Amino acid sequence: MARVVHFEIHAEKPDRAINFYQKSFGWEFQKWDGPMDYWMITTGPEDQPGINGGLVPRRGSSNGGSTCSSGGFTPIRATS
Secondary structure (H helix, E strand, C coil): CCCEEEEEEEECCHHHHHHHHHHHHCCEEEECCCCCCCEEEECCCCCCCCCEEEEEECCCCCCCCEEEEECCCCEEEECC
């Protein structure tokens, strides 16, 4: 089975979500300089095990969920 290499958090209120994850887990956020709102998430030091991800404003329904990508870059959608 391929290992998860990236995750995305879809947030209704990105600023609120960023504040929560920074305070709760010490994650670092860097706004992407691209054509859409997107923040890269660093969850810890590069020399330690773990994965990094991204945060994007939620579009559509607010049923919750996240997106994960495996080593084969196949999106995996998880809902709560």
